[in-house]
Amino acid sequence: MDVTYSIPTTVDVVLPCLDEARALPWVLDRLPAGWRAIVVDNGSADGSAEIAAGLGATVVREPRRGFGAACHAGLLAAEAEFVCFCDCDASLDPGLLPAFVAEVAGGRADLVLGRRRPQTRGAWPAHARAGNAALSRMLRRRTGLRLRDLGPMRAARREALLDLSLTDRRSGYPLEMVVRAADAGWRVTERDVPYLPRTGRSKVTGTWRGTWQAVHDMRAVLAREPGAAPGAGAAADVVPEDVRDERAGAR
Numbered sequence: 001m002d003v004t005y006s007i008p009t010t011v012d013v014v015l016p017c018l019d020e021a022r023a024l025p026w027v028l029d030r031l032p033a034g035w036r037a038i039v040v041d042n043g044s045a046d047g048s049a050e051i052a053a054g055l056g057a058t059v060v061r062e063p064r065r066g067f068g069a070a071c072h073a074g075l076l077a078a079e080a081e082f083v084c085f086c087d088c089d090a091s092l093d094p095g096l097l098p099a100f101v102a103e104v105a106g107g108r109a110d111l112v113l114g115r116r117r118p119q120t121r122g123a124w125p126a127h128a129r130a131g132n133a134a135l136s137r138m139l140r141r142r143t144g145l146r147l148r149d150l151g152p153m154r155a156a157r158r159e160a161l162l163d164l165s166l167t168d169r170r171s172g173y174p175l176e177m178v179v180r181a182a183d184a185g186w187r188v189t190e191r192d193v194p195y196l197p198r199t200g201r202s203k204v205t206g207t208w209r210g211t212w213q214a215v216h217d218m219r220a221v222l223a224r225e226p227g228a229a230p231g232a233g234a235a236a237d238v239v240p241e242d243v244r245d246e247r248a249g250a251r
């Protein structure tokens with residue numbers, strides 16, 4: 001039987017965004033009341049940033065292209081004790097995140113991941129499922145974690161995530177988070193979540209080529225020894241200029 005824990009009323013939700021103008025209204029409308037949406041614009045050309053700002057989200061601009069770059073910029077901009085991550089393409093319902101945060105806040109887990117369960121035949125293409133399954137097997141050999149998905153919907157404490165010192169700024173970021181969490185002895189759990197057909201075109205796993213690149217990035221993460229530094233391409237982090245300005249004004 002699940003134990004019900006009180007859910008924090010202040011949570012930051014990081015939403016990496018690249019040309020998601022059509023999906024943003026639905027995604028932002030699904031966020032729990034009082035939670036802050038941090039939409040990280042990764043170079044959109046469809047007005048996504050303006051739409052997000054108009055709907056009340058905090059917008060962070062990350063010029064370095066890459067899923068990991070966008071996610072980490074959002075983490076650096078976050079201020080709440082608990083931080084969630086969710087895709088911004090309407091394939092995942094952020095309204096489900098309170099249950100994730102409740103597990104962390106209640107001490108049942110340190111990192112909660114969403115296990116995607118497709119609701120329609122085309123929601124999760126075969127090549128993307130195959131790549132995910134292969135990575136799950138490699139992750140099990142590397143860490144011992146028996147996870148069935150490495151999806152983007154997740155929740156953890158902000159300070160603990162920062163302490164992981166994540167370095168990947170491309171497709172390997174979600175996997176690196178899990179690997180480093182396992183190395184640090186975190187309790188990592190999964191929750192089933194409905195996976196809906198995304199709005200618009202996938203930038204990563206929508207094609208075999210995109211899936212191959214994502215798997216390539218993630219294999220590089222798995223190949224590192226525990227605690228090893230990354231290879232070339234991991235730039236030092238800086239807090240985005242608009243976030244620095246916002247924080248300076250608040251002081």
